[in-house]
Amino acid sequence: MKKLLLLTFILGLFFTAQAQFTGGGFGGGPKKSTVTGRITATILDSLTKKPIDYATISLVNTKDNKSVNGGVTDEKGKLTLQNVSPDSYKLMIGFMGYKTKSVLVTTTPSKPDNNMGTIYISSSENTLADVQVQGTKAVIENKIDRMVYNAEADGTNAGGDATDVMRKVPMLSVDVDGNVQLRGGAVRVLINGKPSGTMASSVADALKMIPAEQIKSVEVITSPSAKYDAEGSGGIINIITKKSNAQGVSGTVNASAGTRQNNGAFNLTAKTGRLSVNASLGTNLAYAQDSRVLFENSTRTDTIGKTTITNIMQDGVSKWSRKGYNGSFGVDYDFNAYNNVSSNIKYNNFSNGGPGSADYVLNGVPFKNISDMDMGFNNFDWNVDYKHTTKKEGEEFTISGQLSSGRNTTDFQNEIIGSSFPAVNNNNTGKNQEYTIQTDYTYPFSKSTILEVGAKGIFRNINSEFSNNANQDFEYKQDVASAYGVISFKLSKKLNFKGGLRSEYTSIDFNTVNPGIQKNNYFNIFPSAIISQTLKGNATLKLSYNRRVQRPSLAYLNPFRNESDQFNIRQGEPTLSPELSDNLELGYSTFIKGSVINASVFYRRTGGVIESSITPLKENGFEKTLSTYINVGVAQTYGANVFASYNPKPKWTLMTNLGVNTYEVSNTQTGLSTGTFLNYNIFGRSAYGFGKGYNFELFGVVNSPRRTYQGKTDAMVFYGASFKKDILNKKGSIGINTLNPFTRDLHIKTVNNSVTTLGNKTSTLYQSTNIYYPLRSFGVNFSYSFGKLKFTEKKKIKNDDVKQDQQQGGMGGVQQ
Known part of the structure; x- marks a missing residue:
């Protein structure tokens, strides 16, 4: 009966909220179109005409000069930026040893996709400070609320399990049995943003079950907001496994x-x-x-x-x-x-x-x-x-x-x-x-x-x-x-x-x-x-x-x-x-x-x-x-x-x-x-x-x-x-x-x-x-x-x- 009351309370509260918010939320207001598209390009060396792999791309809105999207080119120099809202942007292209190049690009609701074709960049001794540039694919990314360790970019993980991967994640410490701490505090370990019942017995044993080759990245969240469950005195670790959603x-x-x-x-x-x-x-x-x-x-x-x-x-x-x-x-x-x-x-x-x-x-x-x-x-x-x-x-x-x-x-x-x-x-x-x-x-x-x-x-x-x-x-x-x-x-x-x-x-x-x-x-x-x-x-x-x-x-x-x-x-x-x-x-x-x-x-x-x-x-x-x-x-x-x-x-x-x-x-x-x-x-x-x-x-x-x-x-x-x-x-x-x-x-x-x-x-x-x-x-x-x-x-x-x-x-x- 207690469970039924809790469930009824939760569903009743939020179906009511949803009914109130539908059609514009608090007080209505104009709705902005959510039509989004993609920007594609191929980045090549201006002299050798060879592709630049792992070049760093930043998509900057021309109105407020803020970065709204970004990515890294693949081994063929190709880049695809998804979910781009119609607007006017600057495409900032950077790579160590090359001049940072800025290209204007515009997408509209009627034409949300824009293929930029081939873009050439030339070598230089200088790079701009506002573009993160790395010669090999970035293993660590810093975001506003978390640090991300890209395990798939680290070749030393091959042949190990999740415990071996955790030993190399910044801010984590792992003992000989595989027990994990974050900056000296206990952590909550998630897999793809979700718990696993296997973790309920022993995190150390559960981590040994996951081959390192299945791990795409590990997110370390030291300051979770109130949206997250309150578990984890040291913070939250989220293991992202490899999967895709490709056509x-x-x-x-x-x-x-x-x-x-x-x-x-x-x-x-x-x-x-x-x-x-x-x-x-x-x-x-x-x-x-x-x-x-x-x-x-x-x-x-x-x-x-x-x-x-x-x-x-x-x-x-x-x-x-x-x-x-x-x-x-x-x-x-x-x-x-x-x-x-x-x-x-x-x-x-x-x-x-x-x-x-x-x-x-x-x-x-x-x-x-x-x-x-x-x-x-x-x-x-x-x-x-x-x-x-x-x-x-x-x-x-x-x-x-x-x-x-x-x-x-x-x-x-x-x-x-x-x-x-x-x-x-x-x-x-x-x-x-x-x-x-x-x-x-x-x-x-x-x-x-x-x-x-x-x-x-x-x-x-x-x-x-x-x-x-x-x-x-x-x-x-x-x-x-x-x-x-x-x-x-x-x-x-x-x-x-x-x-x-x-x-x-x-x-x-x-x-x-x-x-x-x-x-x-x-x-x-x-x-x-x-x-x-x-x-x-x-x-x-x-x-x-x-x-x-x-x-x-x-x-x-x-x-x-x-x-x-x-x-x-x-x-x-x-x-x-x-x-x-x-x-x-x-x-x-x-x-x-x-x-x-x-x-x-x-x-x-x-x-x-x-x-x-x-x-x-x-x-x-x-x-x-x-x-x-x-x-x-x-x-x-x-x-x-x-x-x-x-x-x-x-x-x-x-x-x-x-x-x-x-x-x-x-x-x-x-x-x-x-x-x-x-x-x-x-x-x-x-x-x-x-x-x-x-x-x-x-x-x-x-x-x-x-x-x-x-x-x-x-x-x-x-x-x-x-x-x-x-x-x-x-x-x-x-x-x-x-x-x-x-x-x-x-x-x-x-x-x-x-x-x-x-x-x-x-x-x-x-x-x-x-x-x-x-x-x-x-x-x-x-x-x-x-x-x-x-x-x-x-x-x-x-x-x-x-x-x-x-x-x-x-x-x-x-x-x-």
Whole structure:
């Protein structure tokens, strides 16, 4: 009944709004024609008559001298600018080593398309500062509200998965298990603007399911407006996969083979008239490799007149493998110029695990542990979207629905030879059902004043079933109703403002045997505001504020006891509260003679920070360790980020990113204070084109030691290279790549300390883990594109509201 009332409220509110707004919105007014066309041209060298590939084009309105569109030429020097409104423009053409050329172009409602034919540009030592010029296709783009990493332009990604791609995205840090943070804060990961039910279990595992060859780009949104769901204390990451909406038939084929894993990806688009169909298939297989773990656990228990010390030493090897596949199918149809409907289904299947063995020494007594663990994930997503536009340019109404159904299993066996410990054999099945309905409306009062409003309902049902102990079964229901309003306008000629308010009501019911049914309902308001100032030299200064939330997902909540290691038991905590954070950021970006510089400083205050916690646990006369999650306290984070790109030569691009932030957590009730520590992340890349289709790239990433309230994880270093040759008239390529070629293993050491006092007993726990993670790899790759690709963007549902598993990259062992 509660869901029905929420749904009725949302639909009633916005169908009423739509009825009021139809025919001109607030107060009516003249409607501007939305007839749009395209501008095409071919850019050639004036002397050699050869095409200029990757020349940068900017379409500037002659009335206000502002850029309204732009693009980059392809390998044949051809350019197509879509969705151009009838008007008078200047076509600004720039490329390093050539004079910037300006060409006047006009389109009209009766003739919206304009083929400019061939345009010649001549070489020069100079370039204009207002045109971004790069010798190779831009890997990084800076936009007003996000930074975009174009993964398809980075040859070093071939043969990897989404985790490898994330390691090279500016401002992100990725640990050895694949857990992602954005400037030290938790993130919400979307795929094509939508959530995936697979992410509800573990982001780290879900990222390993996506071959790198399927990723077109990654968007990093540090200052989301109130239009976005409020999830993600650090911000939002949106992974855009390869697809197209081209007339005719087009597609891509990618394949890679290597010493670490093999990938395959196929994307196909067919479009005729108003109907477009997209399909994709992907698969990956990671070989089983030995991962070594050295573990030391020491517990000291002090009571009045008595001290007990328990030491556990472990030296073990796990042989884990991974395999997975995914597919999607989408249909898009335009009924007419104002009504569009689209639908997409997506399926993912992924499994990993394998056998392991370890030699233990418990208080000087040796024994051996034999284990085997398998985890499986599969998820089905189906969404339907309807969009209605009017003759008034920019006015838009959408309504979307989404169904997500997921299932994950954990199955482990554990036997300790040479001891009295009983063998353990257990499995857990988690099920996640999610239903979403969303509606949005955009009304432009003018070109610079735009109102956006919307509402959304999310209904989640999570069940966790235990095979050997039904008393531990877990049921969790979460309903979220939200509404938002955003207004953007000009404060002056060069000063822009965008601000909004989002409200979210969360209703939670969960059921455990002890203490039974519980409720946790809360209401939050999330404001956001951004002011941007255009400076001389095409520079921009930006100040933003927003409030965000992190709700714990199934991996944090599930009370299932994972005893794949009987001395280190892991389980979730269903009573966790959400994190709430306030974010303030000041950013600056500019272009200087083809170089890009983006710098920012920020402050974030997060209450109710969720972190992993270890405590001593005594069962059956043995000292063990229990790992779970708790709300630690309040974190205050100060940080800065600098990104720069420079072209020493037309075909040579240098790129770097440096991010630093502080870590400090305090809790006045418990007296906890970690002190202040500095984290940093460094990324560097060099790409050079030798001509005739030969390209070489190098990259390196350094992540600083990572702090938690109980301990520290050592720094991590990744580096790699690729060499690629264009073939088949630049429609295909072959290449080789490597990751960490000079060291087989990545050595990561983690140390945790815990002190627990209960009555007259104090327990001190010291835990040290050394992981030797097999990272070195060599591989070959092939890619081929057919047809002419033209990418479009559709509005989709975005459930950005659940904190994902940032600590758990696979339970019970080290993953590759």
